[in-house]
Amino acid sequence: MPYGMNSKVLKINLSSEKIVEEDIDEEILENYLGGRGLGIKLFTDSVPKNIDPLSGENVLIFSIGPLTGSVAPTSGRFSLVTKSPLTNTIFHSNSGGFWGPFFKKCGYDCLNITGKLSSDNEGYLLIDGYDKIEIKDAKNLWGLKTSDALTEIQKIEGKNCQILCIGPAGENLVRISSIMNQANRAFGRGGVGAVMGSKNLKAIVVKSGNKEFEVKNKEHLKKLRINAIDKIKVVPITSQGLALFGTAALVKVINQFGMFPVKNFQAAYTESNKIDLVSGEALREKYLEGNEGCYNCIIRCGRMTNTGEKKGKGPEYESLWALGPSTGIFDLKTITHANYLCNDYGLDTISTGSTIACGMELSQCGLLNESSLKFGNNEVLCDLIEKIALKQEIGSDLAEGSLRLSKKYNGESYAMQVKGMEIPAYDPRGAFGHALNYAVSSRGACHLTGFLVALEVLGAPKKIDRFSVRGKSDLLYLKQNQSAVEDSLVVCKFVGYALGFEFQARFLSIILDKKISITDLITIGERIFTLERLFNIREGFSSKKDSLPKRFLENPLQEGASKNRVVPLKDLLQEYYKVRNWNENGIPTDELLERLSLKRLD
Numbered sequence: 214m215p216y217g218m219n220s221k222v223l224k225i226n227l228s229s230e231k232i233v234e235e236d237i238d239e240e241i242l243e244n245y246l247g248g249r250g251l252g253i254k255l256f257t258d259s260v261p262k263n264i265d266p267l268s269g270e271n272v273l274i275f276s277i278g279p280l281t282g283s284v285a286p287t288s289g290r291f292s293l294v295t296k297s298p299l300t301n302t303i304f305h306s307n308s309g310g311f312w313g314p315f316f317k318k319c320g321y322d323c324l325n326i327t328g329k330l331s332s333d334n335e336g337y338l339l340i341d342g343y344d345k346i347e348i349k350d351a352k353n354l355w356g357l358k359t360s361d362a363l364t365e366i367q368k369i370e371g372k373n374c375q376i377l378c379i380g381p382a383g384e385n386l387v388r389i390s391s392i393m394n395q396a397n398r399a400f401g402r403g404g405v406g407a408v409m410g411s412k413n414l415k416a417i418v419v420k421s422g423n424k425e426f427e428v429k430n431k432e433h434l435k436k437l438r439i440n441a442i443d444k445i446k447v448v449p450i451t452s453q454g455l456a457l458f459g460t461a462a463l464v465k466v467i468n469q470f471g472m473f474p475v476k477n478f479q480a481a482y483t484e485s486n487k488i489d490l491v492s493g494e495a496l497r498e499k500y501l502e503g504n505e506g507c508y509n510c511i512i513r514c515g516r517m518t519n520t521g522e523k524k525g526k527g528p529e530y531e532s533l534w535a536l537g538p539s540t541g542i543f544d545l546k547t548i549t550h551a552n553y554l555c556n557d558y559g560l561d562t563i564s565t566g567s568t569i570a571c572g573m574e575l576s577q578c579g580l581l582n583e584s585s586l587k588f589g590n591n592e593v594l595c596d597l598i599e600k601i602a603l604k605q606e607i608g609s610d611l612a613e614g615s616l617r618l619s620k621k622y623n624g625e626s627y628a629m630q631v632k633g634m635e636i637p638a639y640d641p642r643g644a645f646g647h648a649l650n651y652a653v654s655s656r657g658a659c660h661l662t663g664f665l666v667a668l669e670v671l672g673a674p675k676k677i678d679r680f681s682v683r684g685k686s687d688l689l690y691l692k693q694n695q696s697a698v699e700d701s702l703v704v705c706k707f708v709g710y711a712l713g714f715e716f717q718a719r720f721l722s723i724i725l726d727k728k729i730s731i732t733d734l735i736t737i738g739e740r741i742f743t744l745e746r747l748f749n750i751r752e753g754f755s756s757k758k759d760s761l762p763k764r765f766l767e768n769p770l771q772e773g774a775s776k777n778r779v780v781p782l783k784d785l786l787q788e789y790y791k792v793r794n795w796n797e798n799g800i801p802t803d804e805l806l807e808r809l810s811l812k813r814l815d
Contacts, residue, residue, distance in 0.1 A: 217279035217426050217724040218242055222255065223321045223346065225338065227412050228269055228328030232346050237322060244810070246721075247278030247322060249305045249700035250741040252294030255323065256303065257748050257814060266298035266404075267386060267411040269329040275316070275377075275417070276323040278703040282314035282426075282508070284438045285720045286445060286712075287705035289313055289508025297403035298411075299388045299564070299614050300633040300657045303748040304403040307700055308394045309507035312375040312419055319343055319422035330413035337378075337416035339370065343424065351415040356381060358557040359396040362416060370418055378416035379406045380559025382602040386410050387612040389564035389601070389635075393556060397526035401561040403634060403656060404614075429726045437723065441708075441716055442511060448711040450673055455514040455707060456504070458493030460530035463638075465492050470670050470679075471773025472643035475538045476588050477570035478629050478764060481640035482773025483538065490543045491533060500549060512707055520546050528552035528562070531660075534638035535566025540573060541588030551594050558602035564614055567635035569597055571615035571628050572607070580624045583607050632657035632758050641765050643775035644669040646677075646685035649785040650693070652759045653799075655745035661706060663693040673710050682781055686789040694738030701741065740809045743793075743801050751814040756799035759786060 220237045237251070245254045252274040264270040274294040281288055291313030297304035316324065320343040330336050330348070337351040354362050359380045366376055375395065382390035383406030390406030391399040400406075428434055445451045454462040467473045471482045489495060500520050506513030517526055528536065528549055536555070537548040555562045573588045575581035585593040585607065600608025610618050615635055619628035629636045634657025641648030646665035654662045665688060669679035677688070695714055699706060702717060714731045722729045749758075761782055770776045790797060794805040806812065 216428060216726045217283070218247060219317065219320050219322050219424065219426070221321045222323040222325055223340070224325045224327075225346075225348075226328040227326065227330045227348070227414065230348055234321070244737065244740060246698070246701040246737060247281070248276055248290075248292035248703035249294065249307065249697060250737065251278075251323060251701065252276045252292050252305065253303065253741055253744055255325065256294045257744055260296065262751055262815070263753075264296065266296040266301065266408060269327065269412070271296050271408055271411075273326040273405075273408055273412070274323060277313045277317045278701050279724055280702040280704055280720060282317045283428075283720075283724060284434055284509065285704065286438065286441050287507065287510045287512070287708040288703075289510065290703040290705055291316065292700055292703055293392070293400045293405060295405055295408050297405070297634075297656065298386070298407050299404040301752060302632055302656055302754065303745050304405065304656050305700065305745075306400040306402060306405060307703055308398050308400050309510075309705065310375065310394050310398050311508050312377060312394055313703065314508050315375045315419045315421040316340065317426070318424050319419065320424040324417070326412065326414070329411060332413060335413045335415055337366065337418060338414065339418045339420075341420040342422035354415045355384060359393040359559055360557055363396040366416060366418060370420065374418050374420045376416055376418050378559075379409050380557060380602065382559045382612075383407055383410035384415075385602065385604050385612070387560065387602060387604065388614050388617070389561050389568060389612065391559050391561045393559050397556050399556070399561070402563065402659075404561075406559045428724055430723055434720075434723045437716075437719055441712055441720075444716075445511060445708065445711045450671065450710045451512050451707060455512050458497055459514045459516045461493030461496050461516070461528070461533055463493070463530045464488065464533065465494075467639060467670065469774065470643055471770060471775035472640045472670070473534070473538065474638060474640050476541045477539060477567070477574045477627065478636070478640060479574070480772065481643060481770050481775060487543050491537050491545055491548065493530075495545055496528075496533070499545060507705070510705065512705075514707065518549055520549055523550060523553055525553040525556065527556070531638050532562035532566070535563045535570075536594065537566075539566050539570045539638075540594065542591045542594060544591045547591040547594055551598055554595050554598045558598065560598065560602055563637055564635045565598060565601060567629060568601075568611050568615040568618060569594070571619055572611055574627045575619065575622050575624045578624060578627070580622045626763055629762055629764070630658055631761060632754070634658045639666055640770070640775065641761060641780050642770055642778045644679045645682060645780060645785060646679070646689055648761065648765065648780040648782065649685060649789060650689055652761055652782060652786065653789060655742065655749055662696050663689050664696070664706065665689055665692055667710065674713070680778065682784050682788065685785060686792040689789065690792050691735065693742055694735050697738035697741040698734045701737070736809070740811065743805065743809055744811060746795075746801060747811065747814050750800060756786075759799055
């Protein structure tokens with residue numbers, strides 16, 4: 214058994230209610246680490262071709278990594294892998310908090326859920342240490358918002374437990390629903406809440422076990438941790454920006470670069486008198502009650518807020534944008550209340566706001582006759598969110614996501630999405646490397662799988678020309694591989710601003726008691742990313758899906774620091790395929806697969 218891992222997967226078939234454990238092959242852990250990588254490998258090994266994501270054949274895999282629950286900073290995260298009902302791609306996500314360390318102490322690395330409970334037998338899963346695992350009745354929980362479900366479960370199981378649950382949106386199979394972690398963190402994108410809802414599974418509850426993983430050189434590990442924390446404390450992004458203002462610190466920065474999308478990406482810059490209304494500074498001044506952090510995190514970027522009428526967590530940068538300026542709304546209280554509501558109903562804030570914005574532009578253009586869908590209409594935002602979660606009236610169309618919505622109303626060009634998933638809060642016309650990542654990410658438009666905004670805009674660790682084409686593919690290749698490794702260790706992306714691959718390799722080497730080089734990590738990341746590509750190819754995705762909406766390829770911005778720019782995607786893709794060792798059709802070559810010990814999927 215590798216140090217730092219349990220080498221056990223807990224497999225639960227909800228249809229038969231059969232619960233078994235299986236060993237994980239040591240070679241899999243060596244080649245994929247844990248977290249995202251482990252989930253991707255186990256998923257692609259077990260899921261047949263072209264399954265319906267909302268069928269019992271789909272698998273939900275939750276997994277921890279070798280650093281999860283360790284003394285390494287930000288080691289509280291864990292991963293999810295499934296097939297997305299929004300995009301039909303392979304899908305990975307991760308969340309923080311404390312669920313991951315609790316689960317690891319139960320003696321498992323992975324939770325594999327298949328099948329579905331019968332429609333008259335809604336339930337929740339309880340994992341209480343290593344030897345008490347059961348499916349319990351959840352009829353009284355069905356229909357509850359996530360905060361109410363959390364309260365009711367804690368009455369039954371006690372407060373010393375960690376809870377993943379879905380809200381009404383997941384129960385109603387909304388394609389933009391999320392799985393909520395302690396009711397205010399999220400596996401937010403891709404409609405993963407609907408996957409859990411399709412299995413009639415309301416919640417997954419974990420009570421911490423007493424299993425500890427062995428580390429040979431604990432003193433060396435403690436010294437490295439002190440080193441790492443010292444570095445986190447001196448890097449401005451981690452020591453000041455995120456700590457003081459949370460992720461909303463980005464609002465004014467991204468706007469300054471002409472990349473802060475407004476009204477469904479019709480513009481990407483807002484005058485200071487308006488942007489100041491929704492900035493991280495405004496959120497801190499008006500509504501901040503305190504900071505909140507995950508297991509073993511000193512950054513504590515989470516915002517606990519109180520508007521005087523309601524209180525909760527957030528909004529984060531992406532949520533603030535999607536529920537605000539993307540819909541033409543600049544009222545911070547309305548945005549904050551909308552964020553609370555998305556958490557309660559179990560909705561992905563990015564896709565919810567972006568789909569509403571798409572509907573608003575369809576209405577603006579006369580393709581959709583719906584009076585509530587008007588940019589800047591802050592009085593109906595919360596009502597629309599509720600209708601989406603409950604699939605009522607126009608909400609039943611919005612619940613399908615922007616691509617399906619736009620197709621229904623003959624306006625596909627107004628859906629700002631890639632592979633069916635809505636584009637996050639950075640206009641790609643302002644950062645060409647980041648634009649390329651949107652196009653080629655395996656899960657659809659994603660800012661987290663290769664965040665080149667860090668280099669192109671924030672200058673972390675160094676500033677590069679955001680409008681250049683040459684060299685972007687090499688940087689994105691490394692960034693995507695690094696992201697795959699971070700998601701497999703599993704650690705927070707933010708700590709990467711301060712530590713990077715070198716510290717990750719050092720932490721991993723101590724915990725595994727074997728030398729792990731930066732080159733080793735790059736290869737592992739490449740293997741994970743390539744396997745995701747192979748799955749999507751098997752499911753029928755071609756290089757034609759490595760694209761962006763025409764707006765970004767043909768319509769230059771009219772104002773701001775990115776005006777007159779469009780994305781030269783064709784040139785970017787040609788270089789990227791070469792760097793990845795994929796052919797001109799975006800298919801990994803035999804030579805690459807041999808080097809990575811991979812096979813094409815049947």
